[in-house]
Amino acid sequence: MCTNRTQFLLLIVMLAVSLNGCSPPSENHQEAAVRSDMEVAEALYKKNCKVCHAQGINGAPIVGNQKMWTGRAEQGIDVLVDHAINGFGLMPPKGGKSHVTDEEVRLIVEYYLEQLKKS
Amino acid sequence: MKKRVMTAAIAALTLGMTGCGEPESKGIDPKIYTDSLFAVMKADRTNYTKLVVKRLGPAGADVIKPAEHWKDLDNGTLLPAQMFRAGAEAVAEMTDDFTYSLQSIWPINSQNAPKTPMEKEGLEYIGANPGENFYGEETLGDTTYFTAVYPDVAVSDACTVCHNEHKDSPKTDFQLGEIMGGVVIRVPL
Numbered sequence: 653m654c655t656n657r658t659q660f661l662l663l664i665v666m667l668a669v670s671l672n673g674c675s676p677p678s679e680n681h682q683e684a685a686v687r688s689d690m691e692v693a694e695a696l697y698k699k700n701c702k703v704c705h706a707q708g709i710n711g712a713p714i715v716g717n718q719k720m721w722t723g724r725a726e727q728g729i730d731v732l733v734d735h736a737i738n739g740f741g742l743m744p745p746k747g748g749k750s751h752v753t754d755e756e757v758r759l760i761v762e763y764y765l766e767q768l769k770k771s
Numbered sequence: 772m773k774k775r776v777m778t779a780a781i782a783a784l785t786l787g788m789t790g791c792g793e794p795e796s797k798g799i800d801p802k803i804y805t806d807s808l809f810a811v812m813k814a815d816r817t818n819y820t821k822l823v824v825k826r827l828g829p830a831g832a833d834v835i836k837p838a839e840h841w842k843d844l845d846n847g848t849l850l851p852a853q854m855f856r857a858g859a860e861a862v863a864e865m866t867d868d869f870t871y872s873l874q875s876i877w878p879i880n881s882q883n884a885p886k887t888p889m890e891k892e893g894l895e896y897i898g899a900n901p902g903e904n905f906y907g908e909e910t911l912g913d914t915t916y917f918t919a920v921y922p923d924v925a926v927s928d929a930c931t932v933c934h935n936e937h938k939d940s941p942k943t944d945f946q947l948g949e950i951m952g953g954v955v956i957r958v959p960l
Contacts, residue, residue: 702902703924703948708810710926711817742821744927748947 693763696756700749705764710742716767725768732765733758801917802906805956808869809921812855812954820851850933855954868958873923875952877942879934883952887911890955893920898950905953914959921954 713720739745841847893905
């Protein structure tokens with residue numbers, strides 16, 4: 653039998669659970685590798701790209717800003733990487749940091765796309 | 772009946788989450804205020820560069836000539852930094868509610884050097900932390916101000932070449948993607 657009281661309690665419990673979220677399942681190796689890749693990418697981003705992409709300098713799409721990335725993200729990673737390496741509109745090739753390798757650019761762009769999933 | 776309890780519970784929870792009653796009337800957070808001002812300045816500056824200088828200047832239709840001594844040319848137009856400064860000067864004629872300026876530790880125009888210790892600290896901070904802003908409070912005379920400093924970045928070779936080669940520039944090795952100066956916005960608290 654379901655009384656009002658039990659129903660109310662159940663509701664509270666459900667809410668409490670949903671507020672706390674569930675504890676994360678323990679990470680497997682693959683996830684750990686992706687995470688450390690993203691840490692490397694974040695450091696590269698901070699060093700080479702953040703100067704424009706944190707603030708939207710000259711219209712640079714702000715990392716994590718859904719609105720600014722709509723339309724851009726849809727081009728797919730290969731096009732974005734190509735634009736980041738070779739320049740695109742007001743984006744200078746590699747942001748002017750010619751020492752950044754093509755692989756590193758790809759990693760940073762992956763990090764950009766990852767930030768969109770979070771926000 | 773059951774439904775009623777549920778609704779009441781949900782209502783109570785919603786209230787608990789949003790807080791109750793009328794929103795307190797209090798001023799806007801100075802950081803949100805200066806961030807918003809900066810967003811407008813940044814958008815205007817980018818648009819002037821992109822939609823006017825690039826489109827109509829030597830890199831585009833080539834009908835206007837952006838130049839430091841633009842007044843001497845029939846088709847001369849202001850450099851983006853000068854356009855920015857013209858805006859700041861026009862605002863200064865209208866109000867004391869806020870002031871803004873484009874400054875640098877390595878200015879071509881010595882009037883654009885930092886004047887207060889906090890301006891200098893802010894410019895040094897944004898130089899050492901690319902992509903971050905600086906916020907602080909300073910007292911000048913008997914007024915306390917909220918002072919925000921936002922980065923100004925070498926976004927094209929045009930910026931670095933002109934500054935590096937300018938006879939009055941104290942720095943000659945600016946590189947693409949580097950901080951060249953900062954926008955200082957100051958509001959009295």
